[in-house]
Amino acid sequence: MPGDSNEARLAELLCQCMAELLAELGVQPEPLTRAPSPPDAGETVAAFSGFGNDELRGSFTFLGPSKLFSRLHPLPSTVTPRDLTDWACELVNQSVGRFRNRLLAYGVKLSLSVPQSALADNLRLASSLQPARSPIAFAIDGMVLEGWLELEIEPSFRLAQSPVAEGAEALLEGSVVLF
Amino acid sequence: MNNKTVLIVDDSLTVRQQVSLTLTSAGYQIVEARDGREGVDVLRARAGIAMVLCDVNMPCMSGLEFLETVKGDAAVPPVPVVMLTTDGSPDLIARAKRAGAKGWIVKPFRTDLLLAAVRRIAGEPG
Numbered sequence: 001m002p003g004d005s006n007e008a009r010l011a012e013l014l015c016q017c018m019a020e021l022l023a024e025l026g027v028q029p030e031p032l033t034r035a036p037s038p039p040d041a042g043e044t045v046a047a048f049s050g051f052g053n054d055e056l057r058g059s060f061t062f063l064g065p066s067k068l069f070s071r072l073h074p075l076p077s078t079v080t081p082r083d084l085t086d087w088a089c090e091l092v093n094q095s096v097g098r099f100r101n102r103l104l105a106y107g108v109k110l111s112l113s114v115p116q117s118a119l120a121d122n123l124r125l126a127s128s129l130q131p132a133r134s135p136i137a138f139a140i141d142g143m144v145l146e147g148w149l150e151l152e153i154e155p156s157f158r159l160a161q162s163p164v165a166e167g168a169e170a171l172l173e174g175s176v177v178l179f
Numbered sequence: 180m181n182n183k184t185v186l187i188v189d190d191s192l193t194v195r196q197q198v199s200l201t202l203t204s205a206g207y208q209i210v211e212a213r214d215g216r217e218g219v220d221v222l223r224a225r226a227g228i229a230m231v232l233c234d235v236n237m238p239c240m241s242g243l244e245f246l247e248t249v250k251g252d253a254a255v256p257p258v259p260v261v262m263l264t265t266d267g268s269p270d271l272i273a274r275a276k277r278a279g280a281k282g283w284i285v286k287p288f289r290t291d292l293l294l295a296a297v298r299r300i301a302g303e304p305g
Contacts (some may be wrong), residue, residue: 073193075193175285177272177284
């Protein structure tokens with residue numbers, strides 16, 4: 001199916017974006033090559049952002065124990081449950097934002113939704129895709145952060161094998177430009 | 180001491196806290212707004228804002244809508260606006276520049292570069 005390689009490559013690109021972001025937060029994420037075990041019982045945070053254009057629509061959801069989001073929070077001494085859900089939104093926003101920036105070089109422009117989040121006990125996610133997809137997963141300090149990518153791709157969509165001439169180069173994360 | 184005041188417009192509490200901590204440590208005063216609409220209200224109600232740091236992707240009113248609104252609003256005193264966003268799209272940056280933005284910073288930001296940009300645009304805190 002033509003969509004399969006597109007999907008796999010988009011997932012790989014998003015996985016790289018997630019790994020880069022986590023590294024910039026000062027943790028060493030260990031990619032997990034198989035589906036992780038169900039999350040431990042306890043408080044869980046989920047945050048998600050939608051994205052799309054005429055040929056490609058989807059969403060990306062972060063799921064992990066609240067302790068993990070607390071570990072990743074830039075101001076850990078002040079963390080409250082509200083802070084955790086807010087920070088989870090920002091993390092998914094920065095991951096999908098980075099994904100959007102990388103795709104620009106391939107001539108793909110995406111619009112993003114405003115991220116949302118939820119705090120729950122024993123929350124687990126499942127893929128709605130057929131065949132079901134495993135999440136992108138990283139182990140961080142003995143905890144698992146899952147990234148669930150859901151995609152709907154039009155048959156006309158083809159992700160170029162490499163950046164294209166008509167693609168645009170996005171300003172890199174951390175850059176400052178004054179006019 | 181007459182410290183410079185910076186308005187931070189971002190729907191993320193964490194980002195507002197991060198920016199606020201960086202700038203208050205350097206001597207700036209901070210006012211916060213959770214989206215573009217609140218940001219416009221702050222600028223209409225309060226004089227003496229030295230500059231605005233503004234996210235792009237926000238509910239109610241986006242950062243670019245905020246920029247275009249305040250630049251066309253006679254009730255808002257002229258104030259430099261720098262966008263602070265995950266978006267690095269050249270098209271969007273060009274649109275912001277045309278609308279009167281003074282700069283563009285891509286998240287996650289480096290505190291030293293953020294502070295240097297604020298010093299350059301708003302001046303030393305006083």
